Amino acid sequence: MSNSGTAAKQRGTLKRSLGLWAIVGLGLGYMTPTVVFDTFGMVGRDTNNVVPLAYLVALVVMVFTAISYGKMSGAIPSAGSAYTYVRESMHPNAGFMVGWTSLIDYMLLPMVNCLIIRSYLEAFFPSVPGWIWVVVYCVAVTTIIYITMRGTSNANMILLVFSILVMAVFVVMVWVQLSGGAGVGGVVSMQPFLHDGVTMGAVLTGATIVCFSFIGFDAVTMYAEEAKTPKIMPKAILYTVLLGGGIFLVAGYFTQLRFPDWNEFAPGGDMQYIEDSTLPLIGEAVGGDWLKAVLTAAGFAATLASGLASHASVSRMLLVMGRNNVLPKKVFGYINPKTHTPTFNIVLTGAICLLAIAFTLEMIAAFINYGALIAFTFVNLSVIAWFAIRQGRRKTPKDIFHYIVLPTIGTLMTGVLWVNLHLDALIGGVIWTVLGFIYLVFLTKGFRKKVAGFDEIQPVTGFNKIPEEVGEELR
Template identity: 65%
Template sequence: MASPTAVPAPTASAAPARGGSLKRSLGLWAIVGLGLGYMTPTVVFDTFGIVSGQTDGAVPSAYLIALVIMALTAISYGKMVRVYPAAGSAYTYVRESMHPNLGFMVGWASLLDYLLLPMVNALIIRLYLEQVFPALPPWVTVVVYTVFVTTVICLSMRGTSNLNMVLLVGAILAMIAFVVFTVIELTHGAGAGTIVSAEPFVHDGVTMSALLTGATVVCFSFIGFDAVTMYTEEAKSIRIMPKAIMLTVLLGGAIFLVSAYFAQLRFPTNAPFGEFTDDPLPQIGLLVGGPVFQAVLVSAGFVAALASGLASHASVARMLMVMGRNNVLPKRVFGYVHPRTHTPVFNVVFVGAVTLLAMSFSLDTVAAYINFGALVAFTFVNATVIVHFAVRQGRRHTAGDRWKYIVLPGLAMVLTGVLWSQLHADALIAGGVWAAIGFAYLLVITKGFRVAPKGFDENQPVTGVNKQLTDQA
């Protein structure tokens, strides 16, 4: 769910950077594990109530639709990561394959994701504690969380890759326990009273429009699958990266599908969740396994959200710093690095201020805003495959090339466009306003399109910064 922070190492052919280069030590499954950790598997329970209500009890179908679209997009990421192995962002692919100005706009849309991802983690934790400790005012949770995370990132911008790997194991174990408990209850007549049924996928009252709306929401669960591109320079071979991206999507999708399937069998409607449909994870844990399992599941979700929040907070702070250092944003403010902590303190505090908005927003609204930026990125990554391979390289004259470089990415673009049509109206309005601001700002920094905008890929090395910052970022 979070976007990680990283600095690309030199390629094998480049001269070693001061301090040495990253060691190519990560195998296929190590990279897939890191990718799954960033996707945060427990998020399936966070949005379950929202999607179940939207789809009339067909959450697995929504995940299946989203999985197909994400898998097609993963194929495009796999192709582009071979072209630009030291980067990993839709912004870079669009800038280099299509046009710098268009790349800027895609990056600007993605910046909205970056700014809101720390907030959504604070929101998830707030919703957990509202149910477990109902007497605790929600604003207290958000303020304490934000102050803690902001302070940690201000002091050190170390990533949380290793922690995410540990959390992945814990989360999967908790989800296996959920399936076991649910199977036992289903065999004793709870919920649908069976462990084999097509009802979670299709039944009377389910419409394709509703499923597409649900699929738009659950795309939120897949955000972060492209994070594995940050490990390209540490992979034992660049050839494993397309497979690593695809496996991350497929395994993550399988975890979501299985969990959603059994959750839907156990809870055909949202009635058991009462007023807590916005994030029923604590209620799911309580109803399936009692107070002890509720504590286990909430703890898994809580710690995963915290780790995700740390990673995403550090990532957007660093991206803002890159924008500042390259004069995309005012350098004196956004490019400032504290001389003692060697961290972009202003940026970290700024992101913390945005995170405080978690006091008032709902999960489905924030997820929709984030999905706006994500769908922009996914759409254009698919487009870059067509432009780079079919147009620029002319690889369109054989049936195989047309299938790989036109049909598959084109189909992914169309399906992503279908999800676009189902986005919440507020998300489209907010996203449109954000894009308009970005376009106006682009006019200013390019002097009316007379000069190219400067780069601001989050993985871009930052010049003029104390080396310790580069080591920690």
């Protein structure tokens, strides 16, 4: 078979078989609903115990951004991302910069999963040094991805359903305890949203942190070419945000009622449990050892699935960047002929993940939010650039509202969260962005040539030269 025939055959394997709710389920799986318990302590501390309010503010911001994602996925109905939309609507160089900034998300997400897993295991085995769990996790996940990069969408759905069922059991148990006088002593209260000492600045800081919980709703855009019809993508994106936000709000509301003071998670002033996952502590306080085990198992399963997916995604993106000469091709574009995987990229990602030994969940989440909020901001701006400017759809009140007013509100709201990021994350993010700009100047030889694109789901230049079984494995 000719090279072109092989490439066509490979492209033909993307079938339009995913319905609306299948895509929504995949999106919720990326968001990992149990993360609301992982970050509850730190958000409660930073917001003065109004975690649900922080989620509500973040949800409003994410809804406007989801609307913009929906518009762009309809206009550019190929598997894509923020970088793709910016590249097509604004300029390839602007798209490159958004993609480069988003690399922070990709490179650090595996580390977040590692940090959460470490916290879970430390809760059950406090005598074992945390760094040991980091090493074990990194070696195990890197080995699995080294051998195979096949997707696990069916397993993802099973883990999602399991997690939500466990969370539902948790809510019921908390409801019973509240009715019996625990926590605030009732199931209906405004205290999780409003009480003395709450400030808007603190709420925005908390909203910036929990924005991390929503990361993943935009990932459903990668299924655009596998949806039964591209028309369902805007709904899929919006439903993912609304359902995910609803789960976070309900879980956060009942958890806040049950634990009205974040100091319950810092015995003796020990802030370790605040900076890392508070999920095991929440489970133990509500249901003893058995709920601690079950809730941790739900979080562990969902986090491990997310860790495998994010590790593979990073490796795939680095492969694309290598094959398209964005990074040195001989190194990053290499595929092991025995395992049919980009082994260097996989090992590199695992090595970066080892840095979880020295970081806290709070700090890594802040760095990830930097890249995510930049991407969200530019997706909103892409709507204006694509529809209002390129297509001239700014002459009627309806067009002005849909393609200028709504994305402008989304941009401003996202910007408010962006400026409330942790100072260290802002400094580190700006340095990373500056390095990206310098690298862009180098790649384009002073902007005299086009820059190659990169995206984890983007076709790789020269991909038809890769044996068919390797192409199948990478998908």
